[in-house]
Amino acid sequence: MGNGTTTNSSTPVVVSGLTDVVSLGGGIFHSLALLADGTVRSWGYNNHGQLGDGTTTNSSTPVVVSGLTGVVSLAGGEAQSLALKADGTIRSWGKNSSGQLGNGTTTNSSTPVNTFIEDVAQPVP
Template structure:
């Protein structure tokens, strides 16, 4: 029969192994899972998303920091400079040093190693955060955001988490999904109450 200390240590070891598996994600990195865990908050280490599925398109972040996309592209969501659909992966233009990707219904995001956010695709509700409602077939930088560690995309709205833990949102907001206490859409990032 194990003591309470033994049960606690066994449970802690299980959590530690689970954390290392999440941090490593089975992908080679420039640091071990343990180093990544010790050098960054857990939520920041977990933000290294390497795959994303949108409405009818998919994104893949390769170990070399490039992003590849496949699927529907009528609104430029593949980021290859065209609006032609692709059944084989194409490289997103102008991207390097990418650490995470996200995909919405018909728009896409990436976080670069310098903690800036870049977006492309459908922008009918300002979900790209570039201050316009013009669709983009190549990446444009989201305005006013720095220190970003994670992004998420909804159907027509987008969210980012900064290293200070604050959440920022932009795009369609008819139901208050931006979390800013109002129901007004915006084409640039605003502080969310999330």
């Protein structure tokens, strides 16, 4: 819920400590907020490090995603999270059992890692 409890609610609740939110995302059991200053906060289930705060500890209030600035868009998968930075690079964190972080490994990461996207654009003959 992001309000410091684990109590279900059938009505909206205020997420603790968030201001200047410009975009939201989330996975199955975690949520993400992009702030106007380009930083990201996350909360919820964190068994694979999908909150990006360097731990695998669940959080019922938003935590800062470690070392991540300049973000313009974000998305959440089942147990992983992704951020697109203003410079066009992508950072990802969380579950990586099938290589979903895109960094060439299958190792989970509790902090953002570089995602390698090959330029697939081909010149027009």
